[in-house]
Structures are given as structure tokens and as C-alpha cells.
Amino acid sequence: MSKHVVATVAEIPPGQRKLVTVRGRSIAVFNLDGEFFGLFNRCPHQGGPMCEGILTGLIESDEPGHYQYSRKGEIIRCPWHSWEFDIRTGQSWCDPQRLRARKYAVSVEPGARLVEGPYKAETFPVSVEGKYVVVEA
Ligand code: FES
Numbered sequence: 553m554s555k556h557v558v559a560t561v562a563e564i565p566p567g568q569r570k571l572v573t574v575r576g577r578s579i580a581v582f583n584l585d586g587e588f589f590g591l592f593n594r595c596p597h598q599g600g601p602m603c604e605g606i607l608t609g610l611i612e613s614d615e616p617g618h619y620q621y622s623r624k625g626e627i628i629r630c631p632w633h634s635w636e637f638d639i640r641t642g643q644s645w646c647d648p649q650r651l652r653a654r655k656y657a658v659s660v661e662p663g664a665r666l667v668e669g670p671y672k673a674e675t676f677p678v679s680v681e682g683k684y685v686v687v688e689a
Pocket of ligand 1: 595596597598599600602630631632633634635
């Protein structure tokens with residue numbers, strides 16, 4: 553495992569995502585209200601580009617005719633067959649005990665720390681100003 557600088561924080565606003573390539577792997581970095589999460593962009597079902605699907609939320613029902621919608625924007629729906637995954641955990645909704653998307657640790661680091669290393673900037677030089685999104689892969 554090594555740490556890779558993939559974006560500035562400003563590049564991925566809340567509710568948005570960015571696809572990056574780290575060590576040859578396509579990874580999507582999501583910003584959920586200021587918290588960052590990374591998922592492998594390969595669906596565990598049949599290998600579709602899972603993270604390019606739509607963002608949705610959680611719909612739950614405790615009885616017919618009543619439902620609750622929550623966690624808006626925290627569920628990703630694979631564009632191939634519509635399987636859904638929790639961005640925070642990688643857990644699938646169709647088979648949560650056995651199926652999950654691969655997660656990657658994502659952190660936010662100040663530029664001054666990154667200049668010290670041993671981080672690798674995959675896409676651009678790192679400066680001491682601002683904060684950067686770092687993926688461990
Ligand atoms: S490949 Fe993703 S749901 Fe089938």
C-alpha cells in the first residue's frame with residue numbers, strides 16, 4: 553500500500569465524485585458532505601463501471617403504502633444492471649452478507665505535509681497551499 557495524491561479538495565465538492573487511476577486501477581473518490589470515500593470502479597456482479605452510475609438514496613418501508621427516503625446521494629447504482637452499493641461501506645443491497653464493492657481508504661492532507669513525502673502525486677505537483685485528497689492503494 554502506498555499513498556497517492558489524486559485531487560485538491562476543491563476539485564471534488566460535496567455530492568460529487570472523481571474517477572482517478574491509481575496503480576492501474578480505476579477508483580472513484582466520493583465527497584459525502586465533506587467526508588471522502590473511495591470505491592473500486594468495477595462492479596462485483598459482472599465488472600461494470602459501477603461508479604459511473606447514478607447517485608441515489610435509501611428507500612425503506614415498514615408497511616405497505618409507507619416509505620422513508622434517507623441518505624440522499626450515499627448509494628451508487630451500477631449502470632449495467634442497477635445493483636446498488638453503500639458508498640460508505642461498499643456493502644451491496646441485493647446480498648449484503650456476501651457481496652460488497654472494494655473500498656479504498658481516503659484522507660485529506662494539508663499540502664505542507666505532502667511535500668515531506670512519501671506521497672506520490674499522480675496527477676499534478678503538490679504545493680504547500682490548500683488541502684489534498686489522498687488514496688491508499
Ligand atoms: S455489472 Fe454491475 S450490476 Fe451487473
